[in-house]
Amino acid sequence: MGTKQLKELKGLQKENDRLRRAVSDLTLDKLILSEAAREND
Template structure:
């Protein structure tokens, strides 16, 4: 693999981690709000 390809791969991996964290946070927020809406708080 060329150096520029390795650099791009690392960038994509970093972005993927960031997006996965964002999705996890939003999913957790949604679950908390759903519980609160049902009155289970």
């Protein structure tokens, strides 16, 4: 694997981590909103 490929892989891994955190945050927000909606029924 060349240097360019390693840099690209590292960049993709970093982007993947960022996206995973975003999905995790949004999932938590959704759960909180769902719970709040249930309490208001």
